[in-house]
Amino acid sequence: MPRRWHWDFEDERRARNAPALIPMDVPPPGPPEQSRRMQIRRRRGAAGAVLVVLLAVLAAELSATNHGRAATPPVVRGAGHVALTRSPTGNEHDQSAAVRSVLSYTPFVREGGTRGREVALTFDDGPGPYTPQVLSVLERLHVHATFFVIGKMLRYFSASTVREIEDGDAIGDHTETHPMLATLSARDQREQLFEQIARVELLGGKRPVLFRPPYGSFNATTMRLLRALHLLMVLWSVDTNDYRQPGVPVIVERALAGARPGAIILMHDAGGARSETIAALPAIVGGLRARGYHLVTVPQLLMDDPPPAGQQLPASLSGD
DSSP states (O other): OOSSOOTTHHHHHHHHHOOOOOOTTSOOSSOHHHHHHHHHHHHHHHHHHHHHHHHHHHHHHHHHHHTTSOOOOOOOOSTTOOOOOOOOOHHHHHHHHHHHHHHTTOSEESSOOSSSOEEEEEEEEESSTTHHHHHHHHHHTTOOOEEEEOGGGHHHHHHHHHHHHHHTOEEEEOOSSOOOGGGSOHHHHHHHHHHHHHHHHHTTOOOOOEEOOGGGOOOHHHHHHHHHHTOEEEOOSEEOOGGGOOOHHHHHHHHHHTOOTTOEEEEESSSSOOHHHHHHHHHHHHHHHHTTOEEEOHHHHHHHSOOOSOOOOOSOOOOO
16 A cells, blocks of 8 residues: 555545446347337336335334334444444543633643643544544553544545544544645645535544644634634654654654653554554553653543643644
């Protein structure tokens, strides 16, 4: 798999490979009488198939009624799957309040406070083909993380984001199509932010309150829009540059070398091949825990040890 793929890869592949469409009700070439008989047979067959389906549904309804319960429709996982609806826990309410509190005195964070021993792992550019493996590692190690999700990728890999929601991970806004926001108009920037929010809510997730700019690109327009949408911009204090695929030992060394109380570590679960990131995760988690750090989501970090006021917003950043 290449290091990066085009975000429209599915649309392009469909356009290249799609066969010419032939109307189903057009008779094949042949004598008129033969074509008419074939049409009649097809219509009778279709009617028979519909009758079979109706009889099967009726039998299922009668069976469910006879057993004293309503028929339960099957749960379809994948693009149409949504997170199970549940009431927010007390801790989730506290985390949301913590984000609002931080947003009241700063529009961005690069890290949490320095009084505790907590570190936040964050993943950008998902969901994607490698996201399920990232989640399997995190679940096995009992780690909650923060995922900054691209709205468009939910068209293909929404089941992974639903899994993140149900695991208790935090979901942030990483725009709809991953553009450099500073190059866009105010209207286009707002659409990039708002469309991703709508997609996450349609999956059953809470409205995102965290935002990370693709490529670290933002400007004054971005900051005004974030304020209007009540989004806190989450930058990072440690960049593993794992998207460049520098090798598993390098990714691990960068993550551990930058670890300190309140650190926010940047990694990627999509946007290209992520086998190295997946392989590095157990060593990163083990190394951080060996140093006495607890791994938490960004909202949990801000609740337990918020950053001080007066941090200077960087003019620009490099990132992916």
